[in-house]
Amino acid sequence: MSVIGQAEGIEHGTITGYKQHIYRKIKPCEDCKKALREDRAAARRGERPERAKPQRTSRRKAAEELDAAAATPVLLPVPPPPQLPDRPEIGVPIKGRELEIGDVIVFLGDHHRIDRFEPYTGSLRAELGEGTRVACSGTWGMTVGPTSTVRILPRPTGDAA
Incomplete structure (x- = not known):
C-alpha cells in the first residue's frame, strides 16, 4: 500500500519527519521545516549531532571484498571418476x-x-x-x-x- 498523500504516521518536528513529508508529497509543516533549518545551521557550525547513517559500501570496497572472497579457495568434494566397463x-x-x-x-x-x-x-x-x-x-x-x-x-x- 502506498503512503503517498497520507499525513498520518509522520514524525513531526524531526529531520525524518521532513523527509517523510517530501517522500509523501505533502507540504512540510512548520515543525518539520524548523527541524531542517536547525539541522542545517548546526551542520554549518560543525555541531551536527551524530545520526545513525546507513552503512553503504562503495563500489571499489565491494569489488575488493568480492576479490578477497574469490581469493579464498573453496574446496568441493570431487567424486571418483565413473568406472567404465572393461570393454x-x-x-x-x-x-x-x-x-x-x-x-x-x-x-x-x-x-x-x-x-x-x-x-x-x-x-x-x-x-x-x-x-x-x-x-x-x-x-x-x-x-x-x-x-x-x-x-x-x-x-x-x-x-x-
Missing part, C-alpha cells in the same frame, strides 16, 4: 605418459592412430604437469598430460605395455 571396443585406460606412437586413441567413439607427438605450448602446462604433449593423428590432435587418463584400443600382444 575393448571403448578402449582401455592408460596414463598419458604411457602413450606411444602407433597407439589408437578412442575419443568420442572415433579411433585415432597416433603418428607423432608435438610439444605442448599452451597455458594448461601448469595444470596438466610437465611433460604435457599433443598426440597427433593426421590433422587431429589431443593434449595429453602425463597423469591424464586416455583410453586406447588394446595393444597387440608382444608390444611393450
Whole structure:
C-alpha cells in the first residue's frame, strides 16, 4: 500500500519527519521545516549531532571484498571418476605418459592412430604437469598430460605395455 498523500504516521518536528513529508508529497509543516533549518545551521557550525547513517559500501570496497572472497579457495568434494566397463571396443585406460606412437586413441567413439607427438605450448602446462604433449593423428590432435587418463584400443600382444 502506498503512503503517498497520507499525513498520518509522520514524525513531526524531526529531520525524518521532513523527509517523510517530501517522500509523501505533502507540504512540510512548520515543525518539520524548523527541524531542517536547525539541522542545517548546526551542520554549518560543525555541531551536527551524530545520526545513525546507513552503512553503504562503495563500489571499489565491494569489488575488493568480492576479490578477497574469490581469493579464498573453496574446496568441493570431487567424486571418483565413473568406472567404465572393461570393454575393448571403448578402449582401455592408460596414463598419458604411457602413450606411444602407433597407439589408437578412442575419443568420442572415433579411433585415432597416433603418428607423432608435438610439444605442448599452451597455458594448461601448469595444470596438466610437465611433460604435457599433443598426440597427433593426421590433422587431429589431443593434449595429453602425463597423469591424464586416455583410453586406447588394446595393444597387440608382444608390444611393450
